[in-house]
Amino acid sequence: MKTVKDYIRTIVDFPHEGILFRDVTTLFADPRGMRLAIDQLLDPYVGQRIDKVVGLEARGFIIGGAIAHQLSIGFVPIRKKGKLPGAVISEEYKLEYGEAVVEVHDDAIQPGEKILVVDDLLATGGTAEAGNKLVERLGGEIVGCAFIIDLPDIGGRKRLEDLGYDIHALCQFE
Numbered sequence: 001m002k003t004v005k006d007y008i009r010t011i012v013d014f015p016h017e018g019i020l021f022r023d024v025t026t027l028f029a030d031p032r033g034m035r036l037a038i039d040q041l042l043d044p045y046v047g048q049r050i051d052k053v054v055g056l057e058a059r060g061f062i063i064g065g066a067i068a069h070q071l072s073i074g075f076v077p078i079r080k081k082g083k084l085p086g087a088v089i090s091e092e093y094k095l096e097y098g099e100a101v102v103e104v105h106d107d108a109i110q111p112g113e114k115i116l117v118v119d120d121l122l123a124t125g126g127t128a129e130a131g132n133k134l135v136e137r138l139g140g141e142i143v144g145c146a147f148i149i150d151l152p153d154i155g156g157r158k159r160l161e162d163l164g165y166d167i168h169a170l171c172q173f174e
């Protein structure tokens with residue numbers, strides 16, 4: 001039987017020379033792959049209270065929407081700066097070159113809500129750390145952070161675990 005990793009395509013030299021881009025669109029496009037990924041992302045949290053799923057732009061929206069539907073809970077997007085129409089709170093984080101900002105609507109999460117944070121891929125952990133900070137500034141309690149792919153050599157998992165977050169990833173690429 002195919003594993004989640006088997007459905008992920010690698011594109012060489014995208015978006016820059018030397019990068020092996022792990023492309024989850026081939027996983028999402030396959031009905032068995034999509035179901036396998038969503039089921040496995042949720043495996044560790046069966047029986048736990050989750051009030052909302054938070055998805056990180058952009059591929060975290062695809063996963064987060066499917067999880068929200070599966071659990072019959074709400075979905076909250078964390079977006080890049082300037083995309084959300086209502087009042088927001090913001091967090092800046094470092095990229096390889098320069099900085100970026102992520103935002104969430106300031107009324108999207110209520111204090112004490114149990115939150116699952118999801119994205120397709122964990123590299124440095126900078127995006128997830130900034131997203132987690134936004135959730136916590138609104139009083140949300142992070143149950144876990146779930147990813148399809150972990151790139152362990154880049155160190156994001158250790159960074160987030162050192163901050164006390166529970167990390168779940170379906171596969172790794174060196």
Ligand code: PRP
Nearest residue numbers: 057058059121122123124125126127156
């Ligand atoms: C990718 C990926 C994660 C993030 C991981 O998104 O989907 O969100 O990078 O990297 P990090 O762990 O080093 O923060 P990208 O920034 O390419 O944005 P996009 O999904 O909007 O294309």
Ligand code: ADE
Nearest residue numbers: 019020021022023121123
């Ligand atoms: N984001 C950071 N590194 C990546 C990679 N190798 N593939 C896909 N997305 C990424």
